[in-house]
Amino acid sequence: MNYKILVDSCCDLPEEYRKQPHFIVVPLTIDLGGKTYVDDENLDVSEYLRKMKETPKAPQTACPSPEDYMKHFDGDEENIFIVTLSDQLSGSYNSAVLAKNLYNDENPNNNKHITIFNSFSASSAEVLIALKVEALAKAGESTESIDKKVNEYIDGMNTYFVLESLDNLRKNGRLNNVQALIANVLNIKPIMGANKDGTIKKLDQGRGIKKALNRMAEIIGEEGQQLSEKICVIAQCNCPERAKEFKEEILKRYSFKDVIIVSTAGISTTYAYDGGIVVAV
Incomplete structure (x- = not known):
């Protein structure tokens, strides 16, 4: 073709x-x-x-x-x-x-x-x-x-992401200053996903980035089907070691056809911000 x-x-x-x-x-x-x-x-x-x-x-x-x-x-x-x-x-x-x-x-x-x-x-x-x-x-x-x-x-696809920083959400008005302050003080990291219509939803949250990423790994298994036949792509924003650790974590839990790590370009960096991880399965 x-x-x-x-x-x-x-x-x-x-x-x-x-x-x-x-x-x-x-x-x-x-x-x-x-x-x-x-x-x-x-x-x-x-x-x-x-x-x-x-x-x-x-x-x-x-x-x-x-x-x-x-x-x-x-x-x-x-x-x-x-x-x-x-x-x-x-x-x-x-x-x-x-x-x-x-x-x-x-x-x-x-x-x-x-x-x-x-x-x-x-x-x-x-x-x-x-x-x-x-x-x-x-x-x-x-x-x-x-x-x-x-x-x-x-x-049949699912997209998930965890943000290290909520600063951009505060700047663009999706979180007010009080919400952002509370989240930062309590070290709360939201676990987000994409609805089937392309809008964004909150799935859960974790106290600290490690717990949030572990919970995201659990959600992948809870919502995913026939993962052994699927490719997983992990996009990382300025945190390659975190992405590698997350890849190791999900491979302990599931057998994917392949797992690919990519770096965010400008637009994805705008959304994910420093330290963000975006996963698609």
Whole structure:
């Protein structure tokens, strides 16, 4: 199959996949303290994280424009698959849909098959979806089969995350100052998850990061099915050792097909913040 896979930059693809010609990352942008950052390979994530800590206001993100997607539609590839952030978190999905419609209007005789997958999640979940698309395309599945199987795959996925710091939630108003203060004083770490519609829910909490991560590992088992047939992706924000320890912990409990650790790029770093762990199964 002749294909390309477009992902927005909240998809924290491992470096070896980013180098493959059929993967294209379409960047979002971030406004922080009056400066605009493009979430691409040139972004110094460590420097961005430092600036985010120093800036009193929360960063503002902007999705790719339809034109940012459309410019990648030209070429010999007849099959284009796009994976985006949840439409509840960003306009990236809607922008990709508009790009497809505009392209088809402007090129009525084109032979492109363009499919857009709403991840209903972010970060590590987008990685799983992109890898699933690639596996099916390499196996020679038809476009109709890929569309069907990937949407079924998305329906069966679960995303979880634990935040080390609640500072960004306080800055953007999702937690008031009193709530954030109490959580910090008591060292409470929320365990969050994604609803099937792409919104965020609180699952539980732990006193301290270690207890919270252990509880998240338990929840993976409680909610997961046929884990031995699944890949788990762990996205870490500036805490590679913590991610390795969490990988070891879940492998003590469950037998996954594979467990992949990735580093957060700019958008996922904005959400996860320093020390955050985002897991998709």
